[in-house]
Amino acid sequence: MAKVLEPKTGKPEFHTVGRRIPKLDALEKVQGKAAYIHDLKVPRMLYGKILWSEHAHARIRKIDTSRAEKLPGVKAVITGYNTPEIKTGFFKDNPVLKKDKVRQFRDEVAAVAAESEAIAEEAVRLIDVEYEPLPAVFDPVEAMAEGAPLIHEDKDSNILKLPWKLVCGDMDQGRSQADFIVEESYSMPWVTHCCMGSSGCMAEFHANGNLTVHSPTQIRYLAQRDFGDAMKALGLKGKRVQVVNTAIGGAFGSKLDTYPFEFITILLAYYTGRPVKLVFSREEEFFATPSRQKVDARISQGCKKDGHLTFREVEMVLDNGAYTSWGATTPSVMMMPISSLYKVPNIYYEAKCVYTNNIYATAMRGYGNPQATFAIESQIDTLAEQVGIDPLQFRMINVNTPGEITPQGFQIGSCGLKECLESVRESLDWDNKKGKQDGRGVGLGSLIHVGGGARIYKSDGCGTIIKLDDFAKVTVMSGATDMGQGSDTVIAQIVAEELGVEVDDVIVVMGNTDMETWDVGAHASRTTFVAGNSALFAARKAKEQILDLAAPLLQAAKEDLSIKEGNVFSRSNPEVSMQLARVLRALHFKTGGTQIVASHFYDPPTQMLDREMKGNFSVAYTYGVHGAEVEVDKETGHVEILKYVIAMDVGRAINTMLVEGQLEGGAAMGIGYSLMEELKADQGKILNPNFLDYKILTFPDMPDITSIIIETEDQFGPFGAKGIGEPPLVGSAPAIANAIYDATGKRVRSLPIIPEKLVAQEDE
Amino acid sequence: MIQVKISFQLNGDAVTAEVPDHTTLLEMLREEFELLGVKEGCGHGECGSCTVLVDQKSVNSCLMLAAYVNGRTVQTIEGLAGAQGRLDPLQEAFVKHGAVQCGFCTPGMIMSAKALLAENPNPSRDEIRWGMAGNLCRCTGYVKIVDAVESVCKGGCSCGEGS
Amino acid sequence: MKGFTYHEPNSIGDAVNLLNDNGARASLIAGGTDLVIKMKQGKSEPEHVISLQSIPGINEIKYSGEELRIGSMVTHRAIEQSKIIRDKFSLLADAVDNLGSVQVRNLATIGGNICNGAPSADTVGPLMALDAVLLFEGPEGERSIPITEFFHGPGKTAQAANEILKEIVIHDLPPGSCSRYIKYTRRKAMDLPLLGIALVLVSDGAEDVCKEARIGLTLAAPTPIRATKTEEYVAGKPLRSSAMWDEAGNIAVNESSPRTSFRTTSAYRKKIIQALLPRAAFEAIRRLSEQQRKG
Numbered sequence A: 001m002a003k004v005l006e007p008k009t010g011k012p013e014f015h016t017v018g019r020r021i022p023k024l025d026a027l028e029k030v031q032g033k034a035a036y037i038h039d040l041k042v043p044r045m046l047y048g049k050i051l052w053s054e055h056a057h058a059r060i061r062k063i064d065t066s067r068a069e070k071l072p073g074v075k076a077v078i079t080g081y082n083t084p085e086i087k088t089g090f091f092k093d094n095p096v097l098k099k100d101k102v103r104q105f106r107d108e109v110a111a112v113a114a115e116s117e118a119i120a121e122e123a124v125r126l127i128d129v130e131y132e133p134l135p136a137v138f139d140p141v142e143a144m145a146e147g148a149p150l151i152h153e154d155k156d157s158n159i160l161k162l163p164w165k166l167v168c169g170d171m172d173q174g175r176s177q178a179d180f181i182v183e184e185s186y187s188m189p190w191v192t193h194c195c196m197g198s199s200g201c202m203a204e205f206h207a208n209g210n211l212t213v214h215s216p217t218q219i220r221y222l223a224q225r226d227f228g229d230a231m232k233a234l235g236l237k238g239k240r241v242q243v244v245n246t247a248i249g250g251a252f253g254s255k256l257d258t259y260p261f262e263f264i265t266i267l268l269a270y271y272t273g274r275p276v277k278l279v280f281s282r283e284e285e286f287f288a289t290p291s292r293q294k295v296d297a298r299i300s301q302g303c304k305k306d307g308h309l310t311f312r313e314v315e316m317v318l319d320n321g322a323y324t325s326w327g328a329t330t331p332s333v334m335m336m337p338i339s340s341l342y343k344v345p346n347i348y349y350e351a352k353c354v355y356t357n358n359i360y361a362t363a364m365r366g367y368g369n370p371q372a373t374f375a376i377e378s379q380i381d382t383l384a385e386q387v388g389i390d391p392l393q394f395r396m397i398n399v400n401t402p403g404e405i406t407p408q409g410f411q412i413g414s415c416g417l418k419e420c421l422e423s424v425r426e427s428l429d430w431d432n433k434k435g436k437q438d439g440r441g442v443g444l445g446s447l448i449h450v451g452g453g454a455r456i457y458k459s460d461g462c463g464t465i466i467k468l469d470d471f472a473k474v475t476v477m478s479g480a481t482d483m484g485q486g487s488d489t490v491i492a493q494i495v496a497e498e499l500g501v502e503v504d505d506v507i508v509v510m511g512n513t514d515m516e517t518w519d520v521g522a523h524a525s526r527t528t529f530v531a532g533n534s535a536l537f538a539a540r541k542a543k544e545q546i547l548d549l550a551a552p553l554l555q556a557a558k559e560d561l562s563i564k565e566g567n568v569f570s571r572s573n574p575e576v577s578m579q580l581a582r583v584l585r586a587l588h589f590k591t592g593g594t595q596i597v598a599s600h601f602y603d604p605p606t607q608m609l610d611r612e613m614k615g616n617f618s619v620a621y622t623y624g625v626h627g628a629e630v631e632v633d634k635e636t637g638h639v640e641i642l643k644y645v646i647a648m649d650v651g652r653a654i655n656t657m658l659v660e661g662q663l664e665g666g667a668a669m670g671i672g673y674s675l676m677e678e679l680k681a682d683q684g685k686i687l688n689p690n691f692l693d694y695k696i697l698t699f700p701d702m703p704d705i706t707s708i709i710i711e712t713e714d715q716f717g718p719f720g721a722k723g724i725g726e727p728p729l730v731g732s733a734p735a736i737a738n739a740i741y742d743a744t745g746k747r748v749r750s751l752p753i754i755p756e757k758l759v760a761q762e763d764e
Numbered sequence B: 001m002i003q004v005k006i007s008f009q010l011n012g013d014a015v016t017a018e019v020p021d022h023t024t025l026l027e028m029l030r031e032e033f034e035l036l037g038v039k040e041g042c043g044h045g046e047c048g049s050c051t052v053l054v055d056q057k058s059v060n061s062c063l064m065l066a067a068y069v070n071g072r073t074v075q076t077i078e079g080l081a082g083a084q085g086r087l088d089p090l091q092e093a094f095v096k097h098g099a100v101q102c103g104f105c106t107p108g109m110i111m112s113a114k115a116l117l118a119e120n121p122n123p124s125r126d127e128i129r130w131g132m133a134g135n136l137c138r139c140t141g142y143v144k145i146v147d148a149v150e151s152v153c154k155g156g157c158s159c160g161e162g163s
Numbered sequence C: 001m002k003g004f005t006y007h008e009p010n011s012i013g014d015a016v017n018l019l020n021d022n023g024a025r026a027s028l029i030a031g032g033t034d035l036v037i038k039m040k041q042g043k044s045e046p047e048h049v050i051s052l053q054s055i056p057g058i059n060e061i062k063y064s065g066e067e068l069r070i071g072s073m074v075t076h077r078a079i080e081q082s083k084i085i086r087d088k089f090s091l092l093a094d095a096v097d098n099l100g101s102v103q104v105r106n107l108a109t110i111g112g113n114i115c116n117g118a119p120s121a122d123t124v125g126p127l128m129a130l131d132a133v134l135l136f137e138g139p140e141g142e143r144s145i146p147i148t149e150f151f152h153g154p155g156k157t158a159q160a161a162n163e164i165l166k167e168i169v170i171h172d173l174p175p176g177s178c179s180r181y182i183k184y185t186r187r188k189a190m191d192l193p194l195l196g197i198a199l200v201l202v203s204d205g206a207e208d209v210c211k212e213a214r215i216g217l218t219l220a221a222p223t224p225i226r227a228t229k230t231e232e233y234v235a236g237k238p239l240r241s242s243a244m245w246d247e248a249g250n251i252a253v254n255e256s257s258p259r260t261s262f263r264t265t266s267a268y269r270k271k272i273i274q275a276l277l278p279r280a281a282f283e284a285i286r287r288l289s290e291q292q293r294k295g
């Protein structure tokens, strides 16, 4: 259980905030009653299935669907040739059904809808495709070379027209001021989300031409917009799209974009006139869901003799794969730790994204930050060693502080990095354990992440509508999305706190674009902050309305009234009180009566990054430190994690148990990223599309986690809270790599740190 | 198509089904009996989300042919709660300890824990980890699941009930 | 999965007949943990699937004092829970302790593990070190094959298409014996071995000399092997000498020819043999000491 370090101001009296309230839908889930996309079935529903490419790069000579069409039970067979062209992705470079050529093994070549899954599978096997293989390229550096095969022939280069660059301060000065400089290369592999519930959706056209898509998406409203574009292609301009969330069996960024399979499902539903559901098998989930991008980085940092950092320079090449989803935009987040983790006056960052014939990349928890932080924080240890300063002390010298404006223009409000470092020092018994190189070692990795939304889209907003019924039951309709992290519960707690009612009296309705107001999506660790503020302000408006109207009923001044435990009462004379439900009924059941409905759309006061990639794109920043103690088997290279601690400045824990859940779950993903996860490919084909060969941690692999929750009470957060969805995996890899170095004297600069890398070095 | 007729005890009731020979237990439970709490996370025995009890032993229903359960007893998550929906102590513990996030792994986890506690009513944290190693969870990092299972045995609740 | 006809014969004779009648179109199913996956992947498409679950007499563990007989339908879970195996043939208990999950072990059988012919099968190394004999039933009656002669290549075995494995027969180990199986994996649980080392040692008691060593290695070569050169070297040497065991590790490395695959490299597998053979030996010896202490 977590240790909570509270702000020095002392904890305000809260009724529900801070409590360990079980997740609202847990009761359903423990009974197996939650309905995921896999469980959805409606009358006359058909099953969709996709035929994937058999080549990494090839021209499509001919697609013969006649055998599939003749199979009884098949209702539609579609290809790029018999459907209108729809393109998806950040650059709209991804045709949902490939025509002319395929660019990777997971390309969608054709699809069928049939009466059963088995028939659909059989039908896909009956589609004959003639390919003419083309020379392919799998290495981004080779892909950049003159004369490399072009992935997209309409473009003159494989390098994306998306040059990422950030320059702050004066690099020449930064270099010349440095007494010590370290320059190294790091590489990070493809890894994938591994949601236990695979991807899928169900599309259904209504008699009036409107479309409903049932989906576990994290971005209902952006998906609604994208699907709307597809409607135009079908000649259904002006028709309405509704997106409804099913229960989400894990997301972690995988459901942050719209993908060809969703459009294919819509097309199949359109052409058959029947509801169509398409769900990925586990194998498809592994090879067809875009992954976290592979990154190669060169990094150098310099500091003075006293340890003060003078510059940081990072150059990266990202393997974009054949199409562009969010993966190509992760440098916008990588810039954050590069520019703003510790006080570094001079910064240079450049990243290239390169098309190859590999799988493509999307968002994944941390959004580039784990890769950048692995390089930065591993190297900080090397630099500290060169200067001769204890690495933790080195970090203290450069620590970020509240009120700071970083070179990229971030306005740091609350900042508990120092407290996090101190807690990890104590928890790991750092001063006694560090520096022995006796097979056991300790290490840490600090992190910064957005904690108050992130303006990466025109709006970073979220809407909430609140209504109270005659029994003082509260319904909150929120644009937010719950993927298991507990947004439903946090929002209920915030509203209950503000309205002075019990959490049990609050129902949170989410997941239906027809019923709530817009939200940009469940990303950037923003939901507690942005949707939380939205709910808080909506609740405040509802409360204002109630008190306004209750004042005459109770014959008290509005300013003197408050609501607590379901009663409206006078603060100066608590004898004067009335049940909230009675107040609400009195307001309702009279001539010209009224009911309480309030809404709020909260868009954080932030800036889009400007042309130089500068600006304050989040209202709050979350800081944290991961610490690990490891033991390394000298002969086999096996790494055992003896202790794992995360200290996180969360602003305020609205629900301590859910915060711990994020820290523990993030740590598991982070440890996996550090030690064993990797999507392996041979000439573009994934070799390990299953849980036996793609290794996520199992129960025995996972140590107990020491969670240290630090509350710095952010001035803009709901009740002081900041977002913490992603940070729990950001600092893992450097913490573990640094601990391994402390144990063995071996520095591994590529992930995952498999035992082979530790013993191979011994041989050399 | 060739059909087998299968008679068995399902969550306490005697039932019969006729399904094609190659139907898996998972398919039969989900499709014939609409027991959608039996989840398919991988279909290859690697994730445990399809765990059910056959003659009180935990098995991967995705790997078992339906025909195998002829004459046997099968329990799924739907058969765990008692009269008037009274939850099993394990279900309560999962709720209370925050062992549920996305919930996809949860039914399989609980069935696996049920089998574990039936054999070993007082497992240590490590015994819980090894006993449930066949159930993957991507959300929780497992810690709270271990807490939940541990609380049931520590609490001395009726964890051996019905087995 | 392709459709098939399911059979559940009540005697081994009926099963053999069914198998014989349908030839290559039939497949036996025990626990199904290998076969069902192969059928789902389309790697195996039998028209007849013959279940062995209702055949009497082949799912028991019997120990006579002279030999241990394990029915082919005995599950890994039953082996795990067998006291006699844990006490007397502990390397076999080691093999199943961390084989798959509890759910898999509840279904999967030792017969399936052997007949599937996978180079990674966990029970095979220990059975090689135990000099187990496989007893098959076919149209012509019984046939026994020493397990050391059973594996011809990955997925290729000496089993004829119309034969059924009935029993695995293991001779009792001489007094002063001890054993250990180490499965080296990347992940702690739910993993196939990157390398398996199984070892039976026989001590002469008084002099603390190793009278006999039997070493089974899995994934050290295309098929499971006995490290015969290492065994020869160890025989007659002081049991508790680390230098001796380090040298034994070197010899074992030299007589193995592991594969490089996407799972790991040949060099790393060799490294593991070298590091873990001595450890397996000393863990076995520690068991011997414990037994001796208990009397």
Ligand SMILES: Cc1cc2nc3c(=O)[nH]c(=O)nc-3n(C[C@H](O)[C@H](O)[C@H](O)COP(=O)(O)OP(=O)(O)OC[C@H]3O[C@@H](n4cnc5c(N)ncnc54)[C@H](O)[C@@H]3O)c2cc1C
Pocket: B044, B045, B046, C027, C028, C029, C030, C031, C032, C033, C034, C035, C036, C052, C072, C073, C098, C099, C100, C101, C104, C107, C108, C109, C110, C111, C112, C113, C114, C115, C116, C120, C121, C122, C123, C163, C164, C165, C166, C190, C191, C192, C193
């Ligand atoms: C998730 C998972 C994890 C696993 N982990 C491991 C592991 O760690 N170590 C390991 O070794 N294995 C592992 N396996 C593989 C598998 O569980 C074992 O090989 C198991 O012992 C196979 O037994 P079965 O009874 O399920 O075989 P089946 O699938 O029923 O049969 C396998 C093959 O053997 C044949 N066969 C079966 N019985 C007989 C018989 N009596 N006579 C003749 N032929 C027969 C069948 O026709 C079939 O070809 C794992 C499997 C899964 C799904």
Ligand code: FES
Pocket: B039, B040, B041, B042, B043, B044, B045, B046, B047, B048, B049, B050, B051, B060, B061, B062, B063
């Ligand atoms: S679905 Fe059966 S184990 Fe994954």
Ligand code: FES
Pocket: A196, A249, A250, A484, B099, B100, B101, B102, B103, B104, B105, B106, B136, B137, B138, B139, B140
């Ligand atoms: S709660 Fe999501 S997989 Fe376990």
